[in-house]
Amino acid sequence: MSEVLLKGQKAKNASLSLVGVTTEEKNQALLKIADGLLMAKSVIIEENEKDLQAGRDRGLSESILDRIMLNEKRIEDMASAIQLLVELRDPIGDNLETIKKENGLHIKKNRVPIGVVGMIYEARPNVTVDAATLSLKTGNAVILRGSSSAYYSNKALVQTIHGALSETNLPVDSVQLIEDTSRETAKELFTLNDYLDVLIPRGGKNLIDTVVRESTVPVLETGAGNCHVFIDETAEYKMAERIVVNGKTQRPSVCNAIETVLIHEKWFHQYGIELLQVLNSRGVEIYGDELVVQVFREAKRATEEDWATEYLALKVSVRIVSDVQEAIKHINTYGTNHSEAIVTEKVENANLFMMKVDAAAVYHNASTRFTDGFEFGYGAEIGISTQKLHARGPMGLEALTSSKYFVYGKGQVRE
Amino acid sequence: MSEVLLKGQKAKNASLSLVGVTTEEKNQALLKIADGLLMAKSVIIEENEKDLQAGRDRGLSESILDRIMLNEKRIEDMASAIQLLVELRDPIGDNLETIKKENGLHIKKNRVPIGVVGMIYEARPNVTVDAATLSLKTGNAVILRGSSSAYYSNKALVQTIHGALSETNLPVDSVQLIEDTSRETAKELFTLNDYLDVLIPRGGKNLIDTVVRESTVPVLETGAGNCHVFIDETAEYKMAERIVVNGKTQRPSVCNAIETVLIHEKWFHQYGIELLQVLNSRGVEIYGDELVVQVFREAKRATEEDWATEYLALKVSVRIVSDVQEAIKHINTYGTNHSEAIVTEKVENANLFMMKVDAAAVYHNASTRFTDGFEFGYGAEIGISTQKLHARGPMGLEALTSSKYFVYGKGQVRE
Numbered sequence: 017m018s019e020v021l022l023k024g025q026k027a028k029n030a031s032l033s034l035v036g037v038t039t040e041e042k043n044q045a046l047l048k049i050a051d052g053l054l055m056a057k058s059v060i061i062e063e064n065e066k067d068l069q070a071g072r073d074r075g076l077s078e079s080i081l082d083r084i085m086l087n088e089k090r091i092e093d094m095a096s097a098i099q100l101l102v103e104l105r106d107p108i109g110d111n112l113e114t115i116k117k118e119n120g121l122h123i124k125k126n127r128v129p130i131g132v133v134g135m136i137y138e139a140r141p142n143v144t145v146d147a148a149t150l151s152l153k154t155g156n157a158v159i160l161r162g163s164s165s166a167y168y169s170n171k172a173l174v175q176t177i178h179g180a181l182s183e184t185n186l187p188v189d190s191v192q193l194i195e196d197t198s199r200e201t202a203k204e205l206f207t208l209n210d211y212l213d214v215l216i217p218r219g220g221k222n223l224i225d226t227v228v229r230e231s232t233v234p235v236l237e238t239g240a241g242n243c244h245v246f247i248d249e250t251a252e253y254k255m256a257e258r259i260v261v262n263g264k265t266q267r268p269s270v271c272n273a274i275e276t277v278l279i280h281e282k283w284f285h286q287y288g289i290e291l292l293q294v295l296n297s298r299g300v301e302i303y304g305d306e307l308v309v310q311v312f313r314e315a316k317r318a319t320e321e322d323w324a325t326e327y328l329a330l331k332v333s334v335r336i337v338s339d340v341q342e343a344i345k346h347i348n349t350y351g352t353n354h355s356e357a358i359v360t361e362k363v364e365n366a367n368l369f370m371m372k373v374d375a376a377a378v379y380h381n382a383s384t385r386f387t388d389g390f391e392f393g394y395g396a397e398i399g400i401s402t403q404k405l406h407a408r409g410p411m412g413l414e415a416l417t418s419s420k421y422f423v424y425g426k427g428q429v430r431e
Numbered sequence: 432m433s434e435v436l437l438k439g440q441k442a443k444n445a446s447l448s449l450v451g452v453t454t455e456e457k458n459q460a461l462l463k464i465a466d467g468l469l470m471a472k473s474v475i476i477e478e479n480e481k482d483l484q485a486g487r488d489r490g491l492s493e494s495i496l497d498r499i500m501l502n503e504k505r506i507e508d509m510a511s512a513i514q515l516l517v518e519l520r521d522p523i524g525d526n527l528e529t530i531k532k533e534n535g536l537h538i539k540k541n542r543v544p545i546g547v548v549g550m551i552y553e554a555r556p557n558v559t560v561d562a563a564t565l566s567l568k569t570g571n572a573v574i575l576r577g578s579s580s581a582y583y584s585n586k587a588l589v590q591t592i593h594g595a596l597s598e599t600n601l602p603v604d605s606v607q608l609i610e611d612t613s614r615e616t617a618k619e620l621f622t623l624n625d626y627l628d629v630l631i632p633r634g635g636k637n638l639i640d641t642v643v644r645e646s647t648v649p650v651l652e653t654g655a656g657n658c659h660v661f662i663d664e665t666a667e668y669k670m671a672e673r674i675v676v677n678g679k680t681q682r683p684s685v686c687n688a689i690e691t692v693l694i695h696e697k698w699f700h701q702y703g704i705e706l707l708q709v710l711n712s713r714g715v716e717i718y719g720d721e722l723v724v725q726v727f728r729e730a731k732r733a734t735e736e737d738w739a740t741e742y743l744a745l746k747v748s749v750r751i752v753s754d755v756q757e758a759i760k761h762i763n764t765y766g767t768n769h770s771e772a773i774v775t776e777k778v779e780n781a782n783l784f785m786m787k788v789d790a791a792a793v794y795h796n797a798s799t800r801f802t803d804g805f806e807f808g809y810g811a812e813i814g815i816s817t818q819k820l821h822a823r824g825p826m827g828l829e830a831l832t833s834s835k836y837f838v839y840g841k842g843q844v845r846e
Contacts, residue, residue: 232644
């Protein structure tokens with residue numbers, strides 16, 4: 017039997033045992049994991065060093081090596097995040113609906129775990145701990161399929177988690193790592209419908225697209241963010257500048273950073289050069305439409321491809337539009353339904369924009385960088401969903417739950 | 432451009448126009464459709480007759496012909512169902528969550544339409560009207576891909592709907608029928624991710640499995656129901672008989688009918704023969720395990736395959752188990768996560784069963800036949816979801832909605 021199939025079966029069994037485990041039991045297990053990570057710090061760092069060495073040998077970029085790297089501080093941060101997770105309210109068991117029928121039937125719709133969560137992700141070993149602990153908090157078993165570039169780190173982390181779980185009532189198989197990181201094991205997970213209830217990809221666009229395309233297991237699509245700010249005719253200059261600079265430069269590599277600025281032509285005539293100069297002075301490369309390159313010589317000409325590109329870098333495309341309708345149309349054509357902002361003093365335009373733009377989160381006079389489970393106050397984040405089913409936008413613990421109808425009768429049958 | 436691609440684009444545009452349409456506008460359009468159907472009765476029946484004739488020529492079974500058949504009564508029932516739908520509360524715009532941040536950001540999570548719904552279904556032309564009107568009520572555009580066996584009926588129904596919509600503010604393209612019913616158009620819908628937000632298959636297991644396997648568009652899986660009743664040691668005889676007879680014989684062709692009866696060995700020794708005789712006298716063929724065939728000569732021996740079969744007919748498999756644990760294990764092995772019942776006087780056993788059995792709806796002392804959007808009081812039903820994401824169990828209007836975060840600021844940026 018293949019590793020994936022075997023671990024799938026074990027996960028399914030573990031998930032059935034996890035049903036009915038109490039919040040206290042889950043929290044105690046989480047605290048044991050936090051303690052275990054702190055105690056195993058040096059071993060984890062040693063194993064992580066093997067990944068870093070292998071990465072350097074393969075010539076991985078500094079930014080990817082940084083994503084793989086674990087040090088004392090980062091392991092301590094993992095432990096602290098788990099302690100915060102323990103404090104969060106357990107959504108399992110919540111009553112979502114109660115129906116009393118005339119025939120005496122009593123129906124309760126309650127929140128239950130999803131079952132088995134599959135996680136496919138790239139470099140970052142912190143996702144290993146995140147996914148494992150968020151799944152446990154919600155009573156799910158999890159199968160982790162990390163990247164070869166974090167092989168030793170992931171193994172050390174999961175061994176630590178297993179050590180901790182073995183001292184609790186929770187099955188050790190609740191958390192399992194697929195150690196074979198070949199393409200084949202990913203493919204096997206895509207069609208493991210008998211054992212997996214959901215598959216969550218975390219990583220770049222290629223990974224996500226592949227999972228969406230090839231998986232027959234239901235997918236929670238996260239991530240890709242080609243986000244826009246539209247600066248309307250009446251936007252206050254300083255506010256617009258602040259929101260654009262924040263969206264573009266505060267952390268360009270993340271999905272809620274902005275990639276295109278759409279500017280009302282009248283505003284552009286008055287303030288455009290100033291804004292472009294500010295961006296330029298902060299090291300942002302500008303790809304503009306015809307009007308932009310005419311008036312701002314440092315700008316390069318944007319191609320059709322630029323409008324659809326998530327740069328994830330200090331680059332921005334800029335297009336001049338004649339009104340809010342044109343901005344909405346541009347966003348609904350090129351956007352990825354993530355986070356979209358309008359800066360305007362005209363409330364009607366803000367309302368129209370927010371209603372008509374098709375995105376998980378729409379902003380009036382605020383930075384798109386706020387689309388985040390922690391910023392929204394959920395205390396945890398599985399990812400940011402850009403699909404419309406099950407969960408949309410930042411996903412907290414509830415995104416890892418399902419529901420179940422409990423029907424209580426006295427012998428009722430249907431007429 | 433292919434029919435599917437063209438209609439996909441039109442649906443997407445229609446869905447953007449549907450955003451912000453008021454409940455009253457939607458309800459008026461629905462009433463126009465109901466009137467239109469009543470007025471077009473004779474045309475629809477004429478067109479339907481063409482399908483019936485073609486079906487008879489192809490040798491379709493009486494039961495399939497009955498599913499295709501439309502008469503005055505059935506068209507009037509469609510119109511009445513639409514009038515009831517108008518009365519239902521519109522969930523669009525509901526506020527699901529309000530978050531006020533210390534920095535003054537004001538976040539609202541509101542219910543919005545999904546966008547474009549794709550429906551792939553078999554024979555029944557009533558699904559055409561159902562899917563169109565439920566989608567409109569929730570502000571969604573819909574693309575309908577029915578079966579060739581209802582080609583003329585579906586076309587007549589959609590023409591009627593178009594006639595009604597043309598007299599309203601709603602775009603006529605909100606409802607579109609794919610007229611080419613070849614396999615290719617279904618395949619095109621499976622990967623129409625740019626224009627479809629969800630695909631809902633309605634029909635037999637083969638159709639559903641194909642859609643789940645081949646679609647890259649998110650799927651709402653409905654339907655397959657291999658449902659069980661477990662009769663525990665302490666079950667009252669009359670109650671158990673009533674629930675089993677109702678589950679098996681009241682309407683054997685539907686997904687919430689039961690397919691297997693699991694019986695506690697002690698109960699079986701006392702009441703088993705009587706129950707089997709009652710079933711037998713009602714024309715139910717019995718496929719039993721070794722013990723059953725030993726004591727009841729009319730029973731045939733069940734094979735491994737029987738436990739996994741959704742008969743959808745007057746057939747039942749019967750297995751004797753030693754306790755509730757064994758019943759739970761059997762159901763979690765062979766069930767399809769639809770509806771599962773226990774008959775028992777022992778509350779602990781009921782609770783254990785309901786907690787551990789993995790199904791959309793679990794019943795204590797009631798018939799599984801109640802798993803139904805109308806029985807649960809939702810007033811509408813898109814289908815019964817057997818998956819765990821987005822919706823589980825009977826799906827009412829809310830299953831056709833998504834959510835969106837509206838964030839209101841005064842220039843806030845992320846630190």
